[in-house]
Amino acid sequence: MESLTTNSNSAVAELRAGVLPGQALVRITAPGFAPTELTLKTDPDNNDSMGDGTPDFLRLHDPADRLAFRQWFTLLAEAQFYREKPQSEIDDCAALLRFAYREALRDHDSEWTKAMASPVPSTAGEIKQYHYPFTPLGAEIFRVRGGSFSANDLRNGAFAQFANAETLWRDNTYLVGHSLTRARPGDLLFFRQEGADMPFHAMIYIGRSQIEPGTQQYVVYHTGPDGDSQGIIKRLSLAELMDFPDPRWRPQTSNPTFLGVYRWNILRGDQ
Numbered sequence: 390m391e392s393l394t395t396n397s398n399s400a401v402a403e404l405r406a407g408v409l410p411g412q413a414l415v416r417i418t419a420p421g422f423a424p425t426e427l428t429l430k431t432d433p434d435n436n437d438s439m440g441d442g443t444p445d446f447l448r449l450h451d452p453a454d455r456l457a458f459r460q461w462f463t464l465l466a467e468a469q470f471y472r473e474k475p476q477s478e479i480d481d482c483a484a485l486l487r488f489a490y491r492e493a494l495r496d497h498d499s500e501w502t503k504a505m506a507s508p509v510p511s512t513a514g515e516i517k518q519y520h521y522p523f524t525p526l527g528a529e530i531f532r533v534r535g536g537s538f539s540a541n542d543l544r545n546g547a548f549a550q551f552a553n554a555e556t557l558w559r560d561n562t563y564l565v566g567h568s569l570t571r572a573r574p575g576d577l578l579f580f581r582q583e584g585a586d587m588p589f590h591a592m593i594y595i596g597r598s599q600i601e602p603g604t605q606q607y608v609v610y611h612t613g614p615d616g617d618s619q620g621i622i623k624r625l626s627l628a629e630l631m632d633f634p635d636p637r638w639r640p641q642t643s644n645p646t647f648l649g650v651y652r653w654n655i656l657r658g659d660q
Contacts (some may be wrong), residue, residue: 406431408446408519433525437538442540442560443654446525449518455656459575460513461493463595466609470624471508471600480633481613481620482591483554486577487531489571489593490653494521531655532560534561554579554589562651567642569594569627572650578608578640579648587613592640593628594650 391403405417410433417425432571436445449455466489469475477483494516495501502510522528525543531552536544542548552561558579565571574596582588592610597603606627612620625633633639637646 408524410525429561432525433540435538435540435543439654439657440537441563441654441657442532442534442536443657444542446519447530448655448657449516450658451518453514454516454518457514457516457593458493458656459573460599461490461497461511461516462575462643463593464507464509464511464513464599465489465492465505466593467595467598467600467607467624468473468505468507468509470609470622472506475611475622479505479611479622481554481587483552485609485611485622486554486557486591487550487552491521491530494519496520511599531557535560552589554591557587557591558648558651563654563657564649565649565652567649569640569650572596573652575653575656577651577653579651580638580646581648582637582646595624635656 391405393400393402398417407554410431413429413431415427415429417427430601434446438614449458464484469479469485469488475485476488479488492501492505497511497515521530524530526548529548529550531549532547533549533556534547536547538547558577562577562579565576572594574594575647576594578592578594580590580592582590590610590613592608595607595609597605598607606631607624608627609622609624611622614620631639631641636644639645640650
């Protein structure tokens, strides 16, 4: 229930539907009146108002939810830098993105907190719209096929739990610009190195650290496997990144391998 207003002889309640369609039983009680029950039935809304393949039921509509997602997403990604060993599933840059994205959308209860073993407690609020994996798509929340969303995509393989860096770039994010001045915490920097075994690479712009005090702005990323090395998670300040020894990894408009600053589709409208 979002709100309840009353006057001398009436009351108006505003209810917010969840993400999963179905029936909800509403029980109304008030002093001096017999309890009343009614059933509300919600139907799925399969609109894709942006035409980007992401259904509107996945987009975070409340600014508070979008802020909470950004804070959880960046904290979870940065926390992996501090772990002696990151989560076992994180073996390249896309895996880091998928992990932090998925876990940011979870219900962060005491059991989850214990399992994550974060180096610091989060000050982020909880996302209210939904909690992963309780969506009409279940756990398969990454778009892996082009085109706008339709109801058939709920069952035709258009979404999956796994998506590589190129798919995350192409089908799950949108361009906000080529200047880092456009980046907000939780946005992504994408690069494409032609001729490489894994040409697409992503970094997470986290802004200020939630773990260390200070004013430095940072990015965090997984280097990916290289020969016999499994790769590591790195955190660089923007100053270090802009002066990176290999200019192909500098996020500058003059660098043809830098694709730009991208934002998750579920944050559209968060300008």
